[in-house]
Amino acid sequence: MSFPADLDHLVRTDEPLAPLVWLGIGGPARYFAExxxxxxxxxxxxAAHSAGLAVRVLGGGSNVLVREAGFDGLVISLSAAATSELSIDENRLTAGAGAKLSHAVIKSVGAGLGGLEHLVGIPGTVGGAVMGNASNGGRDIGSVVDTITVVESDGCTRTLSQQEAGFSHRKTSLLGLGVLETTFVLEARDVSALTKRMQKLWISRNSSRPSEQRRIAMPFVDPDGMPAKDLLQSxxxxxxxxxxxxxxxxxxxxLIAHDGATSxxxxxxxERVREQVTLQTGIDLQLNLQIW
Ligand SMILES: Cc1cc2nc3c(=O)[nH]c(=O)nc-3n(C[C@H](O)[C@H](O)[C@H](O)COP(=O)(O)OP(=O)(O)OC[C@H]3O[C@@H](n4cnc5c(N)ncnc54)[C@H](O)[C@@H]3O)c2cc1C
Structure with a gap:
């Protein structure tokens, strides 16, 4: 397909995705734009909609496994400054989808606003976290969302309420939409108490993560009532x-991708792990990792 002439400079073809995702593997995107x-x-x-091209937004790439064949469509990155801004107005934090989640957490804590600190240490962007309703310690990001501005497949934007986004355990009903900006309603708290809490959470997260492994993913959703870690161990x-x-x-x-790993x-x-878990426990272990 060809994009309109004035967009042509934006779109690259056969862009390697492996360097953009945490697992560091997989094929290219047919088209890629920032x-x-x-x-x-x-x-x-x-333009993609008119051409019938599939579109995916890539955040920090910490929750995507790209197949060997790559993605036969358009991948959009929202890492530009204008789509990654963070601002605070009283007890509200507004974040562009491309902003790093860690920056949003640190900014809110520094302003004495509580509600995001439990998400410290989760890699990726605010857009990715909202899309997948990222959570830690039983609290998810959706619980502090006020509104989300999304772009629809035809390029129109609209603003959704928390309820319309359909947040449930590690899921939303935002599939097929691009998250552009999110406003969070947070609670005024004491800065130093909040900072200490965040530091404590950060230390505990780091101790429960494989050290020195860079190419990793957290592929499974914790099933009801049991951390995936304990289930897999048992x-x-x-x-x-x-x-x-x-x-x-x-x-x-x-999951760790060692040298030589493939998608x-x-x-x-x-698949092997899911089969074994079902066989031994009857639990249908759901995937958190997005397969492209
Ligand atoms: C070491 C490690 C620890 C982790 N710990 C946790 C944890 O504690 N809790 C947890 O919930 N998850 C955890 N994860 C999983 C992952 O970090 C989160 O799901 C994270 O929120 C993904 O954000 P991302 O920007 O990297 O998204 P990506 O990996 O880039 O994308 C993930 C999915 O979201 C979509 N997406 C991304 N941005 C947008 C957007 N703006 N609009 C529309 N769709 C979008 C993508 O198309 C893709 O389908 C962990 C992962 C790793 C590697």
Whole structure:
């Protein structure tokens, strides 16, 4: 397909995605664009929509597994300054989708606003966290969302309420939409108490994560009433390996891509693990990781 001439400079073809995702594997995107602002974003969506091209937004790439064949459509990155801004107005924090979640957490804590600090240490962007209703310690990001501005497949934008976004455990009903901006309603709190709480949470997160492993993912959703880590351990799946991909031995809710790992090996390991869990416990372990 060809994009309108004035958008042509924005769109690259056969862009490698492996360097943009945490697992560091997978094929290229047929088209890739980094719009500088909302106007460009809307026009790109519109052009892709008219051409019947599938569109995905890439955030920090911490929750995406790209297949070997790559993605046969348009991948949009919202990392430009205009789509990554953070601002505070009284007890509200507004975040562009491309803003790093860690920056949003630190900014809110620094302003004495509580409600996001439990998300400290979760990699990725605000857009990615909202899309997948990221959570930690039983509290999810959706619980402090006020409104979300989204772009629809035809390039039109609209603002949704928390209720319309359909937040449930690690899920939303935002599939097919691009998250552009989110406003959070937070609670005024004491800055130093909040900072201490955030630091404590940060230390505890770091101690429960494979050290020195950079190419990792957290593929599964915790099933009802039990952390995936405990379930996998009790099923004897800690350290299980498929080619150059394994579940971590000490923290089996993390999948590790070792040197030589492929997307096919990841998919095979995930399937094997899910089958074993169902066989041993009857639990249908759901995937958090998005497969492109
Ligand atoms: C070490 C590690 C620890 C983790 N810990 C946690 C945890 O404690 N809790 C938790 O919930 N998750 C956790 N995760 C998973 C992951 O970090 C989160 O799901 C995170 O919110 C994904 O954000 P991202 O920007 O990296 O999204 P990406 O990986 O880039 O994208 C994930 C999905 O969201 C979509 N998406 C991203 N941005 C947008 C947007 N603006 N509009 C529309 N769709 C979008 C993508 O298309 C894709 O389908 C962890 C992952 C790792 C590697």
């Amino acid at each position: 719009p500088v602002d909302r106007v460009e974003l809307a026009r790109i969506y519109e 099923c004897g799946l800690a350290g299980v390996r498929e080619g150059d991909v394994s579940l971590d031995a000490a923290h089996p809710h993390y 096919d090996q990841c998919l095979r390991l995930i």
